[in-house]
Amino acid sequence: MNHAILTVTVNPSLDKSTTFTGLIPEQKIRCTPPHYDAGGGGINVSKAIARLGGDSLCLFLAGGSSGDLLQRLVESEGIPTDVIRTKNSTRENLIALETGTNAQYRFGFPGAELTADEQHQVLEKIASNPAPYVVASGSLNEGLTPAFYAQIAKRVAEKGGRFIVDTSGEALAQTLEAGVFLAKPNVGELAKLVGTARLEIDEADDAARTLVDAGKAAIIVVSLGPQGAYLVSKNETHFVPAPNVHKRSTVGAGDSMVGGMVWALSQNKPLKEVLQWGVACGSAATMNEGTQLFKAVDVKRLFAWLSAR
Numbered sequence: 001m002n003h004a005i006l007t008v009t010v011n012p013s014l015d016k017s018t019t020f021t022g023l024i025p026e027q028k029i030r031c032t033p034p035h036y037d038a039g040g041g042g043i044n045v046s047k048a049i050a051r052l053g054g055d056s057l058c059l060f061l062a063g064g065s066s067g068d069l070l071q072r073l074v075e076s077e078g079i080p081t082d083v084i085r086t087k088n089s090t091r092e093n094l095i096a097l098e099t100g101t102n103a104q105y106r107f108g109f110p111g112a113e114l115t116a117d118e119q120h121q122v123l124e125k126i127a128s129n130p131a132p133y134v135v136a137s138g139s140l141n142e143g144l145t146p147a148f149y150a151q152i153a154k155r156v157a158e159k160g161g162r163f164i165v166d167t168s169g170e171a172l173a174q175t176l177e178a179g180v181f182l183a184k185p186n187v188g189e190l191a192k193l194v195g196t197a198r199l200e201i202d203e204a205d206d207a208a209r210t211l212v213d214a215g216k217a218a219i220i221v222v223s224l225g226p227q228g229a230y231l232v233s234k235n236e237t238h239f240v241p242a243p244n245v246h247k248r249s250t251v252g253a254g255d256s257m258v259g260g261m262v263w264a265l266s267q268n269k270p271l272k273e274v275l276q277w278g279v280a281c282g283s284a285a286t287m288n289e290g291t292q293l294f295k296a297v298d299v300k301r302l303f304a305w306l307s308a309r
């Protein structure tokens with residue numbers, strides 16, 4: 001079956017959440033039974049698209065028993081998957097909430113190295129599953145070249161697809177050298193890209209425009225956390241403020257925003273609306289605890305509020 005959207009997660013994680021009372025060194029800390037979630041940028045984007053009633057093919061790498069559980073968790077949400085099995089096991093991250101202070105501790109582990117053959121399989125799958133929209137999101141595994149997303153960008157462009165990237169640092173810089181359809185840096189990531197220590201919010205749209213003018217992206221969306229986001233394309237600039245919501249956890253806000261925008265693009269919505277869907281999904285995601293993304297009812301309410309402004 002052909003899908004309008006393909007998401008790619010090279011470095012997914014099995015996220016294990018628990019709670020405990022008292023962070024005391026040298027003592028055994030008793031934790032509540034763990035709750036498991038599938039984590040990783042592209043997987044979150046696929047979950048967000050599914051919640052909006054859209055469809056995407058979720059391509060990821062998985063290994064070992066943690067990889068088996070990861071795959072079952074993604075498929076339990078009714079998301080079609082294409083899984084490349086890896087020699088090394090999928091990493092596990094730990095999210096631990098201390099109940100006395102309500103402080104959340106997030107322990108992230110590096111993703112194990114990929115073999116040359118596993119890397120080759122990713123690029124092959126992208127060339128053989130052409131989709132109108134291809135999204136790559138998240139960090140890269142240990143030892144993987146920062147040019148890896150740029151290699152994906154080239155394959156997608158060759159097939160006539162539109163490539164959307166959400167990553168940071170050197171990987172993001174190199175992907176933009178290859179050229180993409182849309183990138184979604186937050187304001188800190190954008191500052192690094194344009195070589196400045198800090199960007200004020202009212203400078204973010206001009207900074208984004210330098211990247212568009214240089215041909216690095218057709219569209220740059222700069223997310224500004226609780227302030228909302230800018231969208232800059234060759235002929236358009238839009239700003240959408242974030243609605244004032246009761247924030248519980250910002251985990252997954254960026255991925256939810258990307259999911260909302262890709263879904264809206266696949267529905268041929270105008271760019272202003274694409275940004276409104278993105279902000280509505282990002283802000284709705286902050287209304288939920290822990291690793292949970294958004295509820296569709298919250299997104300619809302926030303989108304209606306934004307479009308009535």
Ligand SMILES: Nc1ncnc2c1ncn2[C@@H]1O[C@H](COP(=O)(O)OP(=O)(O)OP(=O)(O)O)[C@@H](O)[C@H]1O
Nearest residue numbers: 186223224225226228229242252253254279282283
């Ligand atoms: N505190 C907040 N209140 C309301 N909306 C928020 C808040 N934080 C984030 N958002 C929403 O989520 C979108 C993306 O957030 P942000 O700019 O923090 O992305 P990010 O830094 O890429 O996030 P991530 O850590 O998930 O990668 C924002 O444009 C906004 O719509």
Ligand SMILES: [Mg+2]
Nearest residue numbers: 166186254255
């Ligand atoms: Mg982000």
